[in-house]
Amino acid sequence: MGIEQQYTVKGGDFSHAGSASSHVRKLLKQLEIAPEKIRRIVIALYEAEMNIVAHASSGIVRIFLEKDAIIMVLEDQGPGIPDIEQAMKEGFSTASRKVREMGFGAGMGLANMKRNADLLEITSTVRVGTTVRMTNYF
Amino acid sequence: MFRTQKYHAIQVDGGKCIGCTHCMKVCPTEAIRVKDGIAVITGERCVDCGDCMRVCPTEAFYLLQDDLSLIGRYKYRIALFPSVLPGQFPDHVNDDQIYGALLKIGFTHLFEVEQPIQWMVEAYRNYHATHGNSTPLISAFCPAIVRLIQIRYPSLIDKIMLINAPHDLAAHFAIESLKGQGINPEDTGIFYIAPCSAKIAAVKDPVGEKKSVVDGIINMHEIYNKVMSIVTDDPGVAEGGFREHLTREGILWSLPRGEARLFKRKSMAIDGIFNVVKMLEQMETGEIPEIGFLELRACDQGCAGGIMVSGNRFLTVERLDRRSRKFPHAANHPPELPFKADVLSRLVLDPIEPAHAFQLGKDRQTAMEKMAGINKLVKKLPALDCGACGAPNCHALAEDIVRGNAALTDCIFLRFKNENQDGNTGHSTLHSLEKIWGAGRFSTQIKTDEHESF
Numbered sequence: 176m177g178i179e180q181q182y183t184v185k186g187g188d189f190s191h192a193g194s195a196s197s198h199v200r201k202l203l204k205q206l207e208i209a210p211e212k213i214r215r216i217v218i219a220l221y222e223a224e225m226n227i228v229a230h231a232s233s234g235i236v237r238i239f240l241e242k243d244a245i246i247m248v249l250e251d252q253g254p255g256i257p258d259i260e261q262a263m264k265e266g267f268s269t270a271s272r273k274v275r276e277m278g279f280g281a282g283m284g285l286a287n288m289k290r291n292a293d294l295l296e297i298t299s300t301v302r303v304g305t306t307v308r309m310t311n312y313f
Numbered sequence: 314m315f316r317t318q319k320y321h322a323i324q325v326d327g328g329k330c331i332g333c334t335h336c337m338k339v340c341p342t343e344a345i346r347v348k349d350g351i352a353v354i355t356g357e358r359c360v361d362c363g364d365c366m367r368v369c370p371t372e373a374f375y376l377l378q379d380d381l382s383l384i385g386r387y388k389y390r391i392a393l394f395p396s397v398l399p400g401q402f403p404d405h406v407n408d409d410q411i412y413g414a415l416l417k418i419g420f421t422h423l424f425e426v427e428q429p430i431q432w433m434v435e436a437y438r439n440y441h442a443t444h445g446n447s448t449p450l451i452s453a454f455c456p457a458i459v460r461l462i463q464i465r466y467p468s469l470i471d472k473i474m475l476i477n478a479p480h481d482l483a484a485h486f487a488i489e490s491l492k493g494q495g496i497n498p499e500d501t502g503i504f505y506i507a508p509c510s511a512k513i514a515a516v517k518d519p520v521g522e523k524k525s526v527v528d529g530i531i532n533m534h535e536i537y538n539k540v541m542s543i544v545t546d547d548p549g550v551a552e553g554g555f556r557e558h559l560t561r562e563g564i565l566w567s568l569p570r571g572e573a574r575l576f577k578r579k580s581m582a583i584d585g586i587f588n589v590v591k592m593l594e595q596m597e598t599g600e601i602p603e604i605g606f607l608e609l610r611a612c613d614q615g616c617a618g619g620i621m622v623s624g625n626r627f628l629t630v631e632r633l634d635r636r637s638r639k640f641p642h643a644a645n646h647p648p649e650l651p652f653k654a655d656v657l658s659r660l661v662l663d664p665i666e667p668a669h670a671f672q673l674g675k676d677r678q679t680a681m682e683k684m685a686g687i688n689k690l691v692k693k694l695p696a697l698d699c700g701a702c703g704a705p706n707c708h709a710l711a712e713d714i715v716r717g718n719a720a721l722t723d724c725i726f727l728r729f730k731n732e733n734q735d736g737n738t739g740h741s742t743l744h745s746l747e748k749i750w751g752a753g754r755f756s757t758q759i760k761t762d763e764h765e766s767f
Contacts, residue, residue, distance in 0.1 A: 212469030
């Protein structure tokens, strides 16, 4: 049996960013999953959430918790990513000055997600939005 | 070492507890439930922070500690006490009088625990030099915080500095100093006058250590009262010794930034357990501050806010700050002594193991089923978090239900709704409420009459 959770993320709402990853962290801790695995899941999810906040106008986070894995699907309405390969590189950032001044947008987002997710799949359509699908095994 | 967390220093006096919800609502680990009209603490979850004691309107909580008469069993009786003890006394009571009164109470040697602090500083610096890659290092000074991390933030355990607290350093230092004077450790009793419940638990059932070196714990309130009456009767009582290694840094150690100041700007100090929880939650989500050292204290204003400290915490901080300026800086205090290496080696703690107090089931399958159950139940509950079911909030009740410790009918709102639908009388509702809040609770108000002032 699985558990499903859904969260909405508002673009530009930095003050509430991270609530999905924080909630997921609490759920995983109750399932006695190894702290290191939880850490990777939560960091990957947090980065993905932050990307919606920093770049998109809104997004939905869906969490599917299975016996051996967690699947995280983040779908946003936003600018989309023209060149995903380039965006994956550490230090590459399209964040606005405003976002950088807030201490975000250092270009580590996608790289961090890639490092912490067991599987990462990104599909994107410019000017429509991006869907990030991450899977981590317990 | 696996700690089961069964032990906790805070106990409930069933005779005094009126079964209100104050403690249950403030407990940072949701360790308290009301059953049969009294508060019940789950040992696995209690971190001995003492917040329940602070809010109790009837002083129904008490601490497990030793009777002062116990000191009579030893030929040499050493009082170990933190600087916050002298910090509480009114301005007209001076250090000499406090020390004099402590001897009069029956101790033969007095040892303010922050005395050999420079050795602690060295231990911290060495640890930092060898464990710099797992920063920020978290101080193990506050035992409530160590336990909190152990049961609730296991992923951060490796950041805890495995170095014992000043009372252990002081105890070993005292034993070795007395040995030097030809006093046999067998004849000495070491008594710690603890500022809080967490320190008591740390001495009685230490984490990361097999057995504490302390022989007994004495109530700080009792000592405060005794010292006050002695100096009131005899203002001439005085003792000038026993403070040769006391330093400015030592006196300030247990106050906010007391440890953090060593690491200058590369450190952060947080006091108050809810503030600490916020930081730990953030750190678990990967937002780790780029600093070398984190000082975390469960009490607001550090040990000056300890549950056993009688004086106002802010005044205590101010007095200790003034007092500290009369003492030299810590460098070269204490000097190099032959037993230094031995004492420092005793400060090393064993690795701390996580203690799972919140997991839902033995295996993931059961845990997931229970979690799905909780999610379902929470939707049925009224989300009022009223506490009338005897659990601190609706989510906690849902969790208790799937763990088999409560029933959905414990929710008075659901019960009322069901009974209106089924046409039952209110009799069973009353019965179920009495099971939580005590028989006769709703027929009289005798128990609360005595506490009108609250």
